[in-house]
Amino acid sequence: MNKNIGVYVHIPYCNSKCPYCDFYSLADKSRAREYVEAVNVKLKNFTKDNFCKADTLYIGGGTPSSLPAEMLCSIVENVKKSFRCVPEEITAEFNPSDADEDYFKKIFASGVNRLSFGMQSAVDSERRSLGRRADKNQVEKAVLLAKKAGFNNISLDLMLGIPKQTGASLSESIAFCAELGVRHISAYILKLEEGTFFYKNSSKLNLPDEDETADLYLQAVSELEKAGFLQYEISNFAKAGAESKHNLKYWRLEDYLGIGAAAHSCINGKRFYYPRDIDYFINGGEPIADGESGSCEEKIMLGLRLKEGIKKELLSEKSLNEIPDLEQNGYIKTTPENISLTPQGFLISNTIINMLTE
Amino acid sequence: MSFPKDKIRNFSIIAHIDHGKSTLADRLLELTSSVAKRDMTAQILDDMDLERERGITIKAHAVTLDYTASDGEEYMLNLIDTPGHVDFNYEVSRSLAACEGALLVVDASQGVEAQTLANTYLALDNDLEIVPIINKIDLPAAEPDRVAKEIEDVIGIPCDDAPRVSAKTGINIEQVLETIVTDIPAPENHDDKPLRALIFDSVYDNYKGVVVYVKIVDGKIRNGDTMRIVSTGAEFTVVDVGRMRATSMESTGELSSGEVGYITASIKTIHDAKVGDTVTLASNPCSEPLAGYKEVQPMVYCGVYPADGADYEALRDALDKLKLNDASLSFEPETSGALGFGFRCGFLGLLHLEIIQERLEREYNLDLVTTIPSVVYKIHMTDGSVLEIDNPTHYPDPADIDYCEEPITETHIYSPADCVGTIMDLCQDRRGTYVGMDYITPDRVDITYMMPLNEIIYDFFDSLKSRTRGYASLDYEIKGYEQSKLVKLDVLLNGDIVDALSFILHADKAYPRARKIAEKLKANIPRQMFEIPVQIAIGGKIIARETVKAMRKDVLAKCYGGDISRKKKLLEKQKEGKKRMRQFGKVEVPQEAFMAVLKLDDE
Numbered sequence: 001m002n003k004n005i006g007v008y009v010h011i012p013y014c015n016s017k018c019p020y021c022d023f024y025s026l027a028d029k030s031r032a033r034e035y036v037e038a039v040n041v042k043l044k045n046f047t048k049d050n051f052c053k054a055d056t057l058y059i060g061g062g063t064p065s066s067l068p069a070e071m072l073c074s075i076v077e078n079v080k081k082s083f084r085c086v087p088e089e090i091t092a093e094f095n096p097s098d099a100d101e102d103y104f105k106k107i108f109a110s111g112v113n114r115l116s117f118g119m120q121s122a123v124d125s126e127r128r129s130l131g132r133r134a135d136k137n138q139v140e141k142a143v144l145l146a147k148k149a150g151f152n153n154i155s156l157d158l159m160l161g162i163p164k165q166t167g168a169s170l171s172e173s174i175a176f177c178a179e180l181g182v183r184h185i186s187a188y189i190l191k192l193e194e195g196t197f198f199y200k201n202s203s204k205l206n207l208p209d210e211d212e213t214a215d216l217y218l219q220a221v222s223e224l225e226k227a228g229f230l231q232y233e234i235s236n237f238a239k240a241g242a243e244s245k246h247n248l249k250y251w252r253l254e255d256y257l258g259i260g261a262a263a264h265s266c267i268n269g270k271r272f273y274y275p276r277d278i279d280y281f282i283n284g285g286e287p288i289a290d291g292e293s294g295s296c297e298e299k300i301m302l303g304l305r306l307k308e309g310i311k312k313e314l315l316s317e318k319s320l321n322e323i324p325d326l327e328q329n330g331y332i333k334t335t336p337e338n339i340s341l342t343p344q345g346f347l348i349s350n351t352i353i354n355m356l357t358e
Numbered sequence: 359m360s361f362p363k364d365k366i367r368n369f370s371i372i373a374h375i376d377h378g379k380s381t382l383a384d385r386l387l388e389l390t391s392s393v394a395k396r397d398m399t400a401q402i403l404d405d406m407d408l409e410r411e412r413g414i415t416i417k418a419h420a421v422t423l424d425y426t427a428s429d430g431e432e433y434m435l436n437l438i439d440t441p442g443h444v445d446f447n448y449e450v451s452r453s454l455a456a457c458e459g460a461l462l463v464v465d466a467s468q469g470v471e472a473q474t475l476a477n478t479y480l481a482l483d484n485d486l487e488i489v490p491i492i493n494k495i496d497l498p499a500a501e502p503d504r505v506a507k508e509i510e511d512v513i514g515i516p517c518d519d520a521p522r523v524s525a526k527t528g529i530n531i532e533q534v535l536e537t538i539v540t541d542i543p544a545p546e547n548h549d550d551k552p553l554r555a556l557i558f559d560s561v562y563d564n565y566k567g568v569v570v571y572v573k574i575v576d577g578k579i580r581n582g583d584t585m586r587i588v589s590t591g592a593e594f595t596v597v598d599v600g601r602m603r604a605t606s607m608e609s610t611g612e613l614s615s616g617e618v619g620y621i622t623a624s625i626k627t628i629h630d631a632k633v634g635d636t637v638t639l640a641s642n643p644c645s646e647p648l649a650g651y652k653e654v655q656p657m658v659y660c661g662v663y664p665a666d667g668a669d670y671e672a673l674r675d676a677l678d679k680l681k682l683n684d685a686s687l688s689f690e691p692e693t694s695g696a697l698g699f700g701f702r703c704g705f706l707g708l709l710h711l712e713i714i715q716e717r718l719e720r721e722y723n724l725d726l727v728t729t730i731p732s733v734v735y736k737i738h739m740t741d742g743s744v745l746e747i748d749n750p751t752h753y754p755d756p757a758d759i760d761y762c763e764e765p766i767t768e769t770h771i772y773s774p775a776d777c778v779g780t781i782m783d784l785c786q787d788r789r790g791t792y793v794g795m796d797y798i799t800p801d802r803v804d805i806t807y808m809m810p811l812n813e814i815i816y817d818f819f820d821s822l823k824s825r826t827r828g829y830a831s832l833d834y835e836i837k838g839y840e841q842s843k844l845v846k847l848d849v850l851l852n853g854d855i856v857d858a859l860s861f862i863l864h865a866d867k868a869y870p871r872a873r874k875i876a877e878k879l880k881a882n883i884p885r886q887m888f889e890i891p892v893q894i895a896i897g898g899k900i901i902a903r904e905t906v907k908a909m910r911k912d913v914l915a916k917c918y919g920g921d922i923s924r925k926k927k928l929l930e931k932q933k934e935g936k937k938r939m940r941q942f943g944k945v946e947v948p949q950e951a952f953m954a955v956l957k958l959d960d961e
Contacts, residue, residue: 214910250920264920290923347911354933
């Protein structure tokens with residue numbers, strides 16, 4: 001095997017749990033050192049059996065920045081050492097309230113060249129209702145400090161359909177991103193995940209309704225594009241050339257290796273993952289098989305998330321019959337070979353994907 | 359060698375739901391050692407899961423108990439358990455006809471309820487000796503003295519010596535057995551007359567064919583006799599007769615007058631041995647059948663369709679099997695433009711309908727869509743002919759109708775006196791005509807209304823319960839047909855009539871009902887990829903309209919860290935949800951929408 005893969009490392013730690021989030025994370029960091037060591041062992045073992053290069057590394061979470069810079073650096077070093085190469089794109093997720101000049105300098109020096117900040121909103125009252133600690137000024141300060149440390153590839157997360165959000169407040173957030181000179185925006189619509197505080201209290205949250213949320217999404221697409229952030233995926237927008245190389249691998253069914261509790265992998269047509277359990281991972285537990293990858297359904301489901309869309313040849317005759325209706329209603333665009341979703345189509349992509357994979 | 363008649367006691371138990379009938383029966387079984395302790399599941403007579411869950415008895419059951427009384431004599435006690443719901447009134451009346459006495463079980467914390475009273479009157483009609491039992495005296499809220507007085511006032515039977523028991527804890531159960539022996543008369547000896555046996559139930563058994571439960575009124579029946587069913591003249595050779603024991607059948611070879619037992623005779627369907635019919639002997643037939651036999655007519659009809667069309671045959675098999683043990687269930691194939699192939703089923707009432715539906719879903723694992731229940735309307739046409747319609751789809755062109763008739767009931771509602779106002783509002787709203795009101799006790803009333811049956815069958819009982827905090831009870835009886843101003847409402851989704859949602863109702867109700875149905879459908883039909891007009895029409899005229907807006911967004915989850923299976927599961931879930939929907943043209947309608955249009959009084 002002599003090809004490029006993406007490496008994802010999951011850091012299952014956060015200083016506090018956000019009320020809408022159901023990703024795997026813990027506040028108790030007492031085993032963090034052992035955890036990072038286990039990550040490094042897994043990296044080494046993988047490259048013993050597989051000869052391949054890592055062209056992207058993504059350290060996500062949780063909150064990677066809740067761990068000391070040294071630990072992140074050691075992961076980066078070990079990826080480089082194990083794969084005997086320097087990945088072209090190395091991203092770390094970062095909580096703006098952890099911003100620290102020294103921290104930025106250290107991880108930049110180790111090779112991290114892309115930061116993704118969990119901003120969510122530039123409106124302080126909205127950020128508070130999401131349980132985010134930093135205020136808008138801290139977000140701004142974090143971005144400026146990062147730039148000063150050498151980072152020029154910065155992404156901000158933006159959430160849509162959050163409590164009390166209006167068209168005006170969304171414009172404010174988008175303008176803020178544009179002014180900060182970042183190159184990438186991820187704009188997600190809030191989903192109420194079972195078991196979260198938001199899920200249990202949704203009726204009291206003042207959430208925008210279905211129509212308002214849809215409008216917010218369309219507004220985000222149009223305002224971001226005006227600010228030069230071109231949509232390349234259902235929830236991702238970038239200045240030309242600043243698309244996330246790592247995340248694109250997911251949608252294009254390219255190989256990626258996920259290391260850490262709750263991390264998912266897709267390699268050589270097989271999917272597997274580690275369970276949501278740090279003890280299992282620290283004790284050297286093996287990943288769990290999760291079926292084959294690369295089915296036609298997967299290609300449709302993942303490909304339609306991308307602005308570039310999918311080849312028509314993936315579709316059955318029955319699905320092709322649905323196309324004219326969908327196009328006429330403004331949900332998809334077609335070329336002789338391709339179909340892709342419009343922003344209106346992205347909004348109901350699950351329904352469309354199910355229609356096209358029946 | 360038959361059992362001495364003066365040592366036989368045939369009795370049933372009358373009680374309101376939850377007043378402890380089945381628990382008392384269990385205690386009697388235990389005390390007479392009819393069931394080994396280890397076989398004792400709670401409420402052994404209610405052997406259907408549904409019966410145990412709902413706390414009601416659906417089928418009649420019978421069991422013979424041996425009891426040595428304090429006088430030192432051996433007695434044979436035949437307990438005939440009866441169904442406890444208005445839908446099964448006829449079965450109840452036949453079970454009671456097989457007895458000489460009845461235990462009237464009343465909850466010491468609740469008092470007399472409508473069902474109890476209705477069944478007590480049935481028992482009195484059958485000349486039964488009523489033995490009051492005051493149950494649940496262990497409850498903190500028990501008021502045995504007040505309840506005893508209530509029984510005396512309402513039913514007019516003395517309660518001084520009524521056993522006060524707790525079936526749950528077993529207090530004073532012995533006294534119940536003694537009272538049965540002393541107070542309930544023995545059956546008369548008519549051994550020398552030609553055989554007349556009353557069928558009070560019949561059950562289909564895969565090996566034996568139909569097992570017929572009978573009370574021998576006159577004469578004797580033995581293995582090998584040729585028996586004859588009086589109403590049909592059908593004859594069968596008796597294979598076996600005997601007594602029903604709690605957990606088995608005890609073959610005796612002979613049953614004689616006054617006894618209760620079973621007959622097997624290779625009878626293939628229970629329609630050959632219907633409840634209420636008389637069994638006699640071909641060699642020495644009786645001159646007159648026993649009184650009271652009638653064909654039970656379904657009162658409520660609805661369409662039953664498999665959610666997945668491929669299950670049509672499975673549904674037919676399931677209905678066939680249920681019908682083996684349920685002579686009052688009727689069904690025939692029908693087709694709906696909206697729902698495809700299914701069956702038009704007739705039921706005794708709404709509870710019967712719900713029970714059948716639940717058994718189909720549970721015991722046969724079927725996913726069903728049922729249409730709005732309908733009563734049988736008589737449509738008098740301008741050409742003088744009369745149509746009987748139980749399916750709104752067959753409602754004729756209004757231009758050809760002279761007039762319509764609908765079934766009317768006499769409805770009794772028993773309730774705490776302070777609920778009278780709200781009950782009268784409800785009955786008025788359901789087109790009831792006030793007949794009268796009796797105070798049973800200073801704080802309990804019996805309110806009588808003449809009410810159209812089609813106002814009762816939807817959610818009347820639920821509404822009544824919620825308006826009276828569950829304290830009111832209901833009993834009704836069909837009194838015939840009355841002329842009525844009826845119209846058919848059609849529901850149009852995206853411009854197409856959904857035949858399965860059409861229904862017939864009184865013209866005065868049409869507008870408010872139409873508006874509510876439109877609102878309900880709007881709330882229960884999920885937004886789809888295009889706008890869906892919801893229209894309600896009479897004939898060609900739209901009288902209510904709502905719009906289900908086009909869907910704007912579905913769940914856009916962050917597909918994070920390459921976790922594809924999570925996304926797949928989400929899509930699977932959505933697909934599953936879709937499977938539970940019915941497709942009407944381009945519109946998908948969930949099952950809940952059908953149910954929602956039935957329940958209108960939830961504001």
